[in-house]
Amino acid sequence: MVQVTERDLAMVDWLGIVRLAEVDAIRWALGAMLGSAEPISTRKAQHWVMRMVEAGLVDRARPTFQSASIVWATHDAVGRQPPNLFRQTTRHEVAVASVSSRYLALGFAWQRDRRPVGMFDHQADGVATRDGQAELVEVELTAKSAPRYKQIHENHARRLTQEGMSKVVYFCTADAYRVVSREADRFIFRTERPRLVSTIAFDKRGHWIGSQSDLVTPVQSTPGVPEIAR
DNA sequence: ACGGTCACATTTCGGCCATC
DNA sequence: GATGGCCGAAATGTGACCGT
Secondary structure, eight states: OOOHHHHHHHHHHHHHHHHOOEEHHHHHHHHHHHOOOOOOOHHHHHHHHHHHHHTTHHHEOOTTTTTTOOOEEOOOSSSSSSOOTTTTTTTHHHHHHHHHHHHHHOEEEEEEEOOOOOOOOOOOSEEEEETTEEEEEESSSOOOOOTHHHHHHHHHHHHHHSSSOOHHHHHHEEEEEEEHHHHHHHHTTTTGGGEEEEEOOBTTOOBBBBOGGGGGOOSSOOOOOOOOOO
């Protein structure tokens, strides 16, 4: 018989929030729930997943071999339909979970962003909170068309100035990073611009290549885009 | 230049065992 | 029961190599 602990339930709750996660993200999240800033071993994470599968709280699948196993909370556990693994947005959701798990490891709480308010509002991929400070988190694996950033970035600026968000942090692929930063320079006023931070944290396949320090980069003291390494 | 083969790298998974 | 370390199996993508 599987014993389900408070920590297990907290993990399943988190899975319910992010919907999907790969085992690597499970490693970070489980570490975080043990109070550690380090991920637990892959073996232990897989073991945990097996226990939860046995308890009926979690399910998993590997869409293609060689790609990472995807884990999600079952309908019984969180009352949501299991995700469709073959949707276009799945890769993005998995990437968001990877970012989220790393925020947990640094002691942040993770929530979904609020539903859009009105037609021109923009919903971020997540909100990370710690010490009473909330940051909007965006994951950008493919750049949107440049014009869309006008509305999105102006929305970010408004939430920085009027909703008390402390930062907006973008985790990007190299390509998306360029566009996100350039459009931020165009559409965010210079007093707010330093509080939108972007970093290259994913490779083209959507695999995490960032480091923990990317999550706590201080806002830039001077407006402008850092040089892109070539 | 092209197509096939093969060894190697990568990643998940589960067994075993000691320890908590 | 849960955790954690170690190890080998399984499976497929990758790149080197080779003959034509």
